[in-house]
Amino acid sequence: MAMIEVKNVTKSFQIQSFDESTKKYIKTKLTVLQDFSVDFDQQGVTVLIGPSGTGKSTLLRCINGLETIDEGDILVDGMSVRDKHKLKNIRLTCGMVFQQTVLFPHLNVMQNLTLGPRKLLGMSMAQATDKAKHLLNKVGLISKEKARHFELSGGEQQRIAIARALMMDPKALLLDEITSALDPEMTSEVLHILEDLAADGVCMIAVTHEMVFARHVARRIIFMDKGAVAVDADKDEFFTVHRKENERVASFLKFIGE
Amino acid sequence: MSVFDFASYAKFRWSDMVLIFRAAGLTLQITLISLAFGTLIGLLLGIVRCSKNQVLNKLPLLIMEPLRNSPLIVQLFLVYYGLPSLGIRMPAMTAALLTLSLNTSAFFAVLVHSSIIAVPRGQWESGYAIGFNKLQVYVYVIARQAIRLLIPQAITLYISQLQTSSLVSFVSLQDLTKAGQIVAQKTLLPFLIYAIVAAVYFALTYPLARVARYLEKRMGFTI
Numbered sequence: 115m116a117m118i119e120v121k122n123v124t125k126s127f128q129i130q131s132f133d134e135s136t137k138k139y140i141k142t143k144l145t146v147l148q149d150f151s152v153d154f155d156q157q158g159v160t161v162l163i164g165p166s167g168t169g170k171s172t173l174l175r176c177i178n179g180l181e182t183i184d185e186g187d188i189l190v191d192g193m194s195v196r197d198k199h200k201l202k203n204i205r206l207t208c209g210m211v212f213q214q215t216v217l218f219p220h221l222n223v224m225q226n227l228t229l230g231p232r233k234l235l236g237m238s239m240a241q242a243t244d245k246a247k248h249l250l251n252k253v254g255l256i257s258k259e260k261a262r263h264f265e266l267s268g269g270e271q272q273r274i275a276i277a278r279a280l281m282m283d284p285k286a287l288l289l290d291e292i293t294s295a296l297d298p299e300m301t302s303e304v305l306h307i308l309e310d311l312a313a314d315g316v317c318m319i320a321v322t323h324e325m326v327f328a329r330h331v332a333r334r335i336i337f338m339d340k341g342a343v344a345v346d347a348d349k350d351e352f353f354t355v356h357r358k359e360n361e362r363v364a365s366f367l368k369f370i371g372e
Numbered sequence: 373m374s375v376f377d378f379a380s381y382a383k384f385r386w387s388d389m390v391l392i393f394r395a396a397g398l399t400l401q402i403t404l405i406s407l408a409f410g411t412l413i414g415l416l417l418g419i420v421r422c423s424k425n426q427v428l429n430k431l432p433l434l435i436m437e438p439l440r441n442s443p444l445i446v447q448l449f450l451v452y453y454g455l456p457s458l459g460i461r462m463p464a465m466t467a468a469l470l471t472l473s474l475n476t477s478a479f480f481a482v483l484v485h486s487s488i489i490a491v492p493r494g495q496w497e498s499g500y501a502i503g504f505n506k507l508q509v510y511v512y513v514i515a516r517q518a519i520r521l522l523i524p525q526a527i528t529l530y531i532s533q534l535q536t537s538s539l540v541s542f543v544s545l546q547d548l549t550k551a552g553q554i555v556a557q558k559t560l561l562p563f564l565i566y567a568i569v570a571a572v573y574f575a576l577t578y579p580l581a582r583v584a585r586y587l588e589k590r591m592g593f594t595i
């Protein structure tokens with residue numbers, strides 16, 4: 115059994131759209147994922163790529179139970195996202211980091227890291243602090259433990275957010291374009307951290323357009339297009355065979371400047 | 373008679389000052405009690421306003437909108453002079469406390485609601501992503517931030533309600549304003565007396581205003 119099983123998932127959003135014939139706003143259904151299936155093992159780094167609006171974020175958010183699915187099922191370690199009582203454990207199993215960092219602004223770095231483990235894992239303050247120090251070392255920010263979010267650069271905030279997710283000992287990290295709001299220097303800082311983590315064997319599912327990162331670190335690459343898996347391949351295979359033979363892959367890679 | 377006609381000041385007795393200070397006590401009492409109830413009820417209404425249930429979150433408006441969109445003095449008259457014709461009679465003090473409490477709650481609810489929704493959606497999602505349930509996100513993440521937005525605004529509301537409480541003098545309660553009227557008429561020194569009354573109101577509210585400004589500076593942060 116794979117760690118994450120996405121089985122025939124359909125996900126749509128209600129959106130407002132303008133109907134030209136009646137000149138009125140109407141509610142319509144936008145289907146983002148249609149009968150979508152994919153499995154993730156707890157192994158290495160999987161990079162999800164694809165054009166904007168194909169549902170990459172939606173997929174990660176469904177896995178983490180931040181969106182409810184219309185049809186199908188998603189099992190994380192055998193727990194269904196449809197089961198409300200399992201949501202907590204699903205979220206502990208899959209840590210998530212978003213594009214726009216969202217450190218808790220009322221807490222300093224250390225408090226951001228220790229809040230979850232203390233309230234949810236029953237850790238004592240001392241245990242949580244020890245662990246936080248270890249992780250802050252890992253992301254190279256031990257000197258910032260007392261800092262508030264406005265004293266940190268965007269890249270530092272993302273590294274803290276990664277450490278905060280790791281505090282819960284997740285089996286996998288879901289990363290949604292966590293470097294796309296950063297300038298190149300900060301991007302490489304964050305990517306270095308991810309490389310280190312990958313070397314430690316942390317399982318990651320990352321939406322990113324950083325192809326250098328994908329080439330270096332990814333084991334598997336999934337190319338999503340129009341709400342479906344268009345290509346699901348080994349990294350090497352992706353960058354050789356698929357890039358040559360699949361026109362959509364080729365033009366997408368060209369588009370993002372690869 | 374001019375303000376500088378010092379002979380007439382002899383008509384102003386120490387006992388008049390005592391009357392004014394006693395009345396200030398009543399004003400303070402009415403204000404504190406109604407602010408306490410108003411805050412509690414307002415908190416409840418404001419939290420219900422934030423519910424995702426589209427029916428439930430409209431219900432508080434049934435109470436809030438009439439209270440926010442009619443003069444307090446009319447509400448007070450409605451309760452004190454109007455309700456008896458429906459067979460509901462209550463002492464002036466009860467009527468004043470009831471009206472002021474509900475009135476405060478309506479405005480407080482708006483502050484609670486706006487402070488909670490001012491916390492960005494990403495904060496909820498980060499809270500959920502860590503594994504918190506809704507209540508835990510509320511308590512550990514949202515409430516802590518909303519309170520910082522709420523407190524300075526709440527104090528401003530409290531100051532305004534303290535001053536508005538002067539309207540209870542219209543239902544025969546001898547609050548600070550009423551006592552001022554009585555003493556002014558008796559001594560024929562309206563300028564002096566109302567200046568004293570204003571100074572007492574100032575002494576009651578100004579410290580609050582300072583606290584509000586201090587907190588605004590200290591707690592104000594960009595999310």
Ligand SMILES: Nc1ncnc2c1ncn2[C@@H]1O[C@H](COP(=O)(O)OP(=O)(O)OP(=O)(O)O)[C@@H](O)[C@H]1O
Nearest residue numbers: 127128129144146165166167168169170171172173
């Ligand atoms: N809450 C929502 N309400 C309505 N529509 C939404 C919502 N979230 C996403 N969508 C729509 O669903 C589609 C897929 O969005 P999604 O964010 O998953 O795409 P994406 O692949 O992550 O794109 P990008 O690369 O731009 O981040 C888009 O058309 C988007 O407008």
Ligand SMILES: [Mg+2]
Nearest residue numbers: 170171172291
């Ligand atoms: Mg996205």
